[in-house]
Amino acid sequence: xxxxxxxxxxxxxxxxxxxxxxxxxxxxxxxxxxxxxxxxxxxxxxxxxxxxxxxxxxxxxxxxxxxxxxxxxxxxxxxxxxxxxxxxxxxxxxxxxxxxxxxxxxxxxxxxxxxxxxxxxxxxxxxxxxxxxxxxxxxxxxxxxxxxxxxxxxxxxxxxxxxxxxxxxxxxxxxxxxxxxxxxxxxxxxxxxxxxxxxxxxxxxxxxxxxxxxxxxxx
Amino acid sequence: xxxxxxxxxxxxxxxxxxxxxxxxxxxxxxxxxxxxxxxxxxxxxxxxxxxxxxxxxxxxxxxxxxxxxxxxxxxxxxxxxxxxxxxxxxxxxxxxxxxxxxxxxxxxxxxxxxxxxxxxxxxxxxxxxxxxxxxxxxxxxxxxxxxxxxxxxxxxxxxxxxxxxxxxxxxxxxxxxxxxxxxxxxxxxxxxxxxxxxxxxxxxxxxxxxxxxxxxxxxxxxxxxxxxxxxxxxxxxxxxxxxxxxxxxxxxx
Numbered sequence: 263x264x265x266x267x268x269x270x271x272x273x274x275x276x277x278x279x280x281x282x283x284x285x286x287x288x289x290x291x292x293x294x295x296x297x298x299x300x301x302x303x304x305x306x307x308x309x310x311x312x313x314x315x316x317x318x319x320x321x322x323x324x325x326x327x328x329x330x331x332x333x334x335x336x337x338x339x340x341x342x343x344x345x346x347x348x349x350x351x352x353x354x355x356x357x358x359x360x361x362x363x364x365x366x367x368x369x370x371x372x373x374x375x376x377x378x379x380x381x382x383x384x385x386x387x388x389x390x391x392x393x394x395x396x397x398x399x400x401x402x403x404x405x406x407x408x409x410x411x412x413x414x415x416x417x418x419x420x421x422x423x424x425x426x427x428x429x430x431x432x433x434x435x436x437x438x439x440x441x442x443x444x445x446x447x448x449x450x451x452x453x454x455x456x457x458x459x460x461x462x463x464x465x466x467x468x469x470x471x472x473x474x475x476x477x478x479x480x481x
Numbered sequence: 482x483x484x485x486x487x488x489x490x491x492x493x494x495x496x497x498x499x500x501x502x503x504x505x506x507x508x509x510x511x512x513x514x515x516x517x518x519x520x521x522x523x524x525x526x527x528x529x530x531x532x533x534x535x536x537x538x539x540x541x542x543x544x545x546x547x548x549x550x551x552x553x554x555x556x557x558x559x560x561x562x563x564x565x566x567x568x569x570x571x572x573x574x575x576x577x578x579x580x581x582x583x584x585x586x587x588x589x590x591x592x593x594x595x596x597x598x599x600x601x602x603x604x605x606x607x608x609x610x611x612x613x614x615x616x617x618x619x620x621x622x623x624x625x626x627x628x629x630x631x632x633x634x635x636x637x638x639x640x641x642x643x644x645x646x647x648x649x650x651x652x653x654x655x656x657x658x659x660x661x662x663x664x665x666x667x668x669x670x671x672x673x674x675x676x677x678x679x680x681x682x683x684x685x686x687x688x689x690x691x692x693x694x695x696x697x698x699x700x701x702x703x704x705x706x707x708x709x710x711x712x713x714x715x716x717x718x719x720x721x722x723x724x725x726x727x728x729x730x731x732x733x734x
Contacts, residue, residue, distance in 0.1 A: 275557065307629075308629070308632075311629070311632045311633070312632070313628070313629070313632045328633075329633050330629055330630070330632060330633055332627050332629030332630050333629075334626065334627045334629075334630070337626065338506060338508070338625070340505055340506065340673070340677050341506060341625065341626070341683075342677065342680040342681060342682055342683055342685065342686045343622060343626070343682070343683040344681070344682045344683070346682075347682055347683050347684065351618075351619045351622060351623070352619075369681070369682075371681070371682075372626070384630075388633075391633070399629070
């Protein structure tokens with residue numbers, strides 16, 4: 263067992279955001295978290311990285327490395343940090359990542375990157391920290407189908423190389439259903455937790471409050 | 482005007498111009514500008530007890546930094562307005578307790594009044610700030626980019642901000658002596674504006690702002706000696722003209 267969450271409760275500014283959350287993640291497991299806006303998905307990731315106060319227990323296997331790949335929006339246009347400088351902040355060797363990126367990207371400013379480029383860079387940065395558990399926050403939101411495919415195959419490739427666990431939060435049901443083995447539904451409480459075939463249209467309707475279709479990528 | 486004045490002006494300008502980049506990145510420009518006025522009651526107390534105004538300013542600015550830290554950490558109150566409120570209160574206290582001539586000096590600076598002591602202080606503070614920025618560059622950049630990303634490295638935004646404001650307090654306390662409470666903001670605001678016009682990387686941003694602070698301080702000294710004007714106001718005008726020239730070249734040519 264890599265992570266065990268027991269009776270997690272998060273209250274922010276008087277509002278209960280998460281309550282009665284219990285789940286476990288095994289080594290090498292890929293878990294998707296779905297749920298409506300305001301359902302507490304990002305809050306769960308912030309609690310798991312100890313950024314906000316919480317009640318209950320979050321227990322990691324000793325000595326493991328947890329890395330969060332956040333959503334980064336609205337980067338200050340004044341910020342001239344370029345991609346090369348970004349990687350050098352983490353003492354990363356540019357030669358190791360050259361194969362994954364086009365040559366001209368290294369001189370670009372972080373604030374001028376497209377969403378697809380930024381997401382790719384964030385994922386590369388996090389993978390090279392050699393995580394045991396990777397927490398991904400909406401890695402495919404705002405991406406067009408081609409960039410989605412890129413992010414998907416980037417993750418798949420690294421996963422084949424080194425079987426780390428992944429907890430990915432996403433609105434993108436097609437992405438989640440192709441990438442994750444298990445799905446957790448979150449809307450303040452834990453609405454469901456099971457394998458893909460257990461997530462029926464009825465469960466989704468209960469989660470979102472209306473009918474939702476789920477389509478699987480073909481790979 | 483001797484070597485001492487030139488060195489202090491240059492050292493202070495380097496301190497303030499380096500920090501100014503992080504101030505703008507953290508979207509603290511207006512806060513930092515108003516923040517410098519918190520020194521006024523400290524200056525009043527220094528004058529009453531005849532101690533160096535550097536220490537009075539520093540104590541009040543550090544208290545101000547702690548206050549901002551607590552407001553940010555514990556409440557979701559609108560920070561700009563709170564700092565603006567302290568600014569008004571400080572100005573009122575300053576006007577009542579500081580004699581008019583000394584108040585003018587506090588507001589606009591008096592580079593002729595500096596001593597060897599100030600030189601030693603400015604050297605120490607310059608080294609402290611340079612070393613801190615090099616050592617904590619990653620922390621300062623990451624909290625600006627994303628708190629969530631910084632969390633991977635156990636970096637806390639509020640702690641980094643407090644440290645940044647603490648460095649600003651040191652630099653501003655120096656700056657008050659030479660350009661005054663009102664004009665110390667020119668380094669904090671105009672330096673990064675200028676360097677951001679031309680910087681293609683973060684390192685360039687820092688280097689250009691230091692260069693700009695250095696160059697305008699020297700030009701400001703030359704003009705203020707030759708034309709017999711106060712250094713502070715001359716500096717602001719020189720910085721503004723060079724910034725506007727840069728802005729014109731960059732955007733309109």
